Amino acid sequence: MQRVREHRPQEFDRVLSSMCTEPHPRAHEAAVEFLATNPGDPATYQTVADLETEAIDQLGEIAGLDDPFGYVASGGTEANIQAVHAARNRAAGRGDTARSDTPNIVAPTSVHFSVTKAAEMLGVELRTVPVDDDHRADLDAVEAAVDDDTALVIGVAGSTEYGRVDPIPAMTDLARDAGARMHVDASWGGFILPFTDYEWSFADAPIDSMAIDPHKFGQAPVPAGGLLARERETVDALAVDTPYLETTSQATLTGTRSGAGVAGAVAAMDELWPAGYRQQYREQQANAEFLADELAARGIEVVDPTLPLVTASLSPATFEALRDEEWRIARTADGNLRIVCMPHVSRASLEAFLADLDRVRS
Amino acid sequence: MQRVREHRPQEFDRVLSSMCTEPHPRAHEAAVEFLATNPGDPATYQTVADLETEAIDQLGEIAGLDDPFGYVASGGTEANIQAVHAARNRAAGRGDTARSDTPNIVAPTSVHFSVTKAAEMLGVELRTVPVDDDHRADLDAVEAAVDDDTALVIGVAGSTEYGRVDPIPAMTDLARDAGARMHVDASWGGFILPFTDYEWSFADAPIDSMAIDPHKFGQAPVPAGGLLARERETVDALAVDTPYLETTSQATLTGTRSGAGVAGAVAAMDELWPAGYRQQYREQQANAEFLADELAARGIEVVDPTLPLVTASLSPATFEALRDEEWRIARTADGNLRIVCMPHVSRASLEAFLADLDRVRS
Numbered sequence: 180m181q182r183v184r185e186h187r188p189q190e191f192d193r194v195l196s197s198m199c200t201e202p203h204p205r206a207h208e209a210a211v212e213f214l215a216t217n218p219g220d221p222a223t224y225q226t227v228a229d230l231e232t233e234a235i236d237q238l239g240e241i242a243g244l245d246d247p248f249g250y251v252a253s254g255g256t257e258a259n260i261q262a263v264h265a266a267r268n269r270a271a272g273r274g275d276t277a278r279s280d281t282p283n284i285v286a287p288t289s290v291h292f293s294v295t296k297a298a299e300m301l302g303v304e305l306r307t308v309p310v311d312d313d314h315r316a317d318l319d320a321v322e323a324a325v326d327d328d329t330a331l332v333i334g335v336a337g338s339t340e341y342g343r344v345d346p347i348p349a350m351t352d353l354a355r356d357a358g359a360r361m362h363v364d365a366s367w368g369g370f371i372l373p374f375t376d377y378e379w380s381f382a383d384a385p386i387d388s389m390a391i392d393p394h395k396f397g398q399a400p401v402p403a404g405g406l407l408a409r410e411r412e413t414v415d416a417l418a419v420d421t422p423y424l425e426t427t428s429q430a431t432l433t434g435t436r437s438g439a440g441v442a443g444a445v446a447a448m449d450e451l452w453p454a455g456y457r458q459q460y461r462e463q464q465a466n467a468e469f470l471a472d473e474l475a476a477r478g479i480e481v482v483d484p485t486l487p488l489v490t491a492s493l494s495p496a497t498f499e500a501l502r503d504e505e506w507r508i509a510r511t512a513d514g515n516l517r518i519v520c521m522p523h524v525s526r527a528s529l530e531a532f533l534a535d536l537d538r539v540r541s
Numbered sequence: 542m543q544r545v546r547e548h549r550p551q552e553f554d555r556v557l558s559s560m561c562t563e564p565h566p567r568a569h570e571a572a573v574e575f576l577a578t579n580p581g582d583p584a585t586y587q588t589v590a591d592l593e594t595e596a597i598d599q600l601g602e603i604a605g606l607d608d609p610f611g612y613v614a615s616g617g618t619e620a621n622i623q624a625v626h627a628a629r630n631r632a633a634g635r636g637d638t639a640r641s642d643t644p645n646i647v648a649p650t651s652v653h654f655s656v657t658k659a660a661e662m663l664g665v666e667l668r669t670v671p672v673d674d675d676h677r678a679d680l681d682a683v684e685a686a687v688d689d690d691t692a693l694v695i696g697v698a699g700s701t702e703y704g705r706v707d708p709i710p711a712m713t714d715l716a717r718d719a720g721a722r723m724h725v726d727a728s729w730g731g732f733i734l735p736f737t738d739y740e741w742s743f744a745d746a747p748i749d750s751m752a753i754d755p756h757k758f759g760q761a762p763v764p765a766g767g768l769l770a771r772e773r774e775t776v777d778a779l780a781v782d783t784p785y786l787e788t789t790s791q792a793t794l795t796g797t798r799s800g801a802g803v804a805g806a807v808a809a810m811d812e813l814w815p816a817g818y819r820q821q822y823r824e825q826q827a828n829a830e831f832l833a834d835e836l837a838a839r840g841i842e843v844v845d846p847t848l849p850l851v852t853a854s855l856s857p858a859t860f861e862a863l864r865d866e867e868w869r870i871a872r873t874a875d876g877n878l879r880i881v882c883m884p885h886v887s888r889a890s891l892e893a894f895l896a897d898l899d900r901v902r903s
Contacts, residue, residue, distance in 0.1 A: 182807055183575075183808045183811070187588060188578050188586075189578070196584070196585045202576065207576060209545040211573050214564065214572060214801075215550065215562075215569075215762065216550050216551065217561050220558075222558070226549060226551060229548055253795045253797075256797070300626060300662060301664075400576050401576075401579055419657050422702075422873070432794070434617065435560075435754075438763070
């Protein structure tokens with residue numbers, strides 16, 4: 180234990196860079212109770228397997244899908260990989276010999292890098308298309324990129340860098356027209372978008388699959404991601420046979436899985452859906468707007484925070500000076516400061532950050 | 542919380558089917574402390590990232606490898622997938638135009654089904670070869686299967702169904718002769734094999750990579766698997782660029798990862814390596830031999846338990862009757878009873894199992 184004792188977990192009061200957060204106390208409690216369980220072996224660990232079914236049903240309700248299929252994944256990366264995986268396998272079954280051997284997937288440049296992982300692993304071509312001036316997928320570019328070999332179009336609902344929501348219904352139309360499937364990455368946005376006017380969910384468009392992570396705005400402990408699918412065939416396309424387990428197949432990317440994540444997710448959703456999540460969204464949206472206004476008042480160029488995520492231009496020297504003050508902050512690929520207003524972020528913490536910013540800039 | 546409260550985790554006293562176990566109390570404690578951390582974002586969660594480095598160094602010591610490369614994976618499935626992934630990518634870089642487009646991997650039929658997942662995902666051909674009468678990879682069959690397109694040979698060190706260790710040094714020679722790499726799946730066996738005479742480790746043969754799971758015999762909480770590699774290039778072959786993280790690349794299959802698993806693994810290894818693991822191995826090997834003798838004394842055909850795993854023939858009716866008594870037991874693909882003597886398995890529990898067996902058979 181000595182080496183663990185020498186390391187303390189970070190405090191969250193200076194973590195402004197993470198898309199994860201402190202689990203809700205009830206979620207923490209449930210995770211601890213189910214720490215020694217494995218939903219990947221449901222015949223042995225039956226009760227946590229039952230909880231996983233409840234988690235998927237609840238995620239379906241949040242994402243506007245009756246009778247959802249899917250599972251609690253290790254995170255958004257796994258959910259995105261498996262969405263590409265299922266689409267690749269289902270496209271291979273389309274039986275159209277005119278198609279080439281290499282299927283493609285189409286996504287905006289704002290798509291999470293897990294999709295790059297997926298394409299590289301799965302041997303599909305990733306066609307990234309430009310975003311418009313508001314950092315949302317450009318529809319003309321999507322239309323130009325899809326063709327008969329397109330297996331999947333991916334839209335982002337709450338992008339990692341700017342918190343933007345792609346035009347999901349229109350992208351879904353383009354996917355359908357090309358005979359492709361449609362996946363929405365709502366890993367980060369899924370637990371706040373129900374309280375906005377965005378069109379993003381299974382109820383808003385005939386999308387096929389979604390990544391939606393309890394361990395981000397859902398306030399569940401890591402690892403608790405979510406893969407949802409409208410059709411059973413999507414999950415079936417991922418299944419391999421499982422000798423030596425008393426179940427017949429497994430659609431997950433991983434084998435042994437965390438019961439702590441599953442139980443924590445159920446506990447958090449029980450506690451917070453919908454009122455608690457609505458309140459959290461409102462508080463953090465207000466925090467993001469407060470921070471954006473304060474930065475703008477200091478003459479800093481800020482991108483309008485349409486969801487609780489603030490990006491702003493900041494010199495590398497100032498950025499490094501704030502990192503030296505133990506602020507956990509991150510940058511976009513373009514070098515912009517990026518602050519994610521997750522549930523653990525308080526107004527007091529943002530005020531302390533602004534005070535340090537003023538000090539290091541003076 | 543209500544729905545979680547309606548479900549209790551299983552008790553472990555009747556779990557005879559799992560390759561996971563109750564975490565060591567120190568590991569449990571460390572996992573709880575680090576529940577809200579993410580080693581997948583090391584610039585934000587620095588202390589748990591440091592712990593991961595210590596975990597890999599310690600795993601290297603157990604597996605006979607100085608200066609190990611690798612990471613704490615979600616489990617043996619991810620470690621096996623990434624070993625195949627790295628071998629595929631490195632083989633593609635061999636630049637030999639005589640090779641075909643589809644690389645192959647060679648493994649015994651006893652290999653874990655995660656390798657089937659890996660091959661299917663990664664577009665490589667899995668060539669499974671027969672095992673000998675003692676359930677170990679047949680060397681002649683391996684030799685016949687490898688060719689110029691072989692990217693990887695996989696040997697199992699502690700097979701899932703019979704607890705057998707393949708002839709790793711000889712398989713490594715065959716892999717080398719074909720210009721292929723060698724991976725050892727010691728997911729289950731890695732924490733007990735150091736106390737046996739088997740040749741299985743990086744010190745015993747010039748193998749390239751290994752899966753070795755703290756969350757099995759290592760007594761760490763789920764999710765804590767391990768991928769080890771002798772060369773940096775193996776991990777580099779998996780890396781994708783990571784915009785918006787303050788680190789430059791990521792070699793893991795998943796993105797966000799469990800700090801609980803990492804901290805729990807370090808705590809368990811600190812506490813138990815090597816004396817505690819040696820004692821656990823001796824106790825469970827004795828338990829396995831006790832159970833095997835007792836089953837044989839009842840006229841049941843038993844496979845010699847060369848590691849702490851007992852397989853025996855049992856009628857489907859008797860198997861089902863024992864499941865009805867809440868015994869968590871599993872079967873091999875051939876229908877044999879399979880009991881894994883993990884650290885939570887007590888002699889008293891095995892005696893209770895035998896008493897129930899006598900009752901349901903009479």
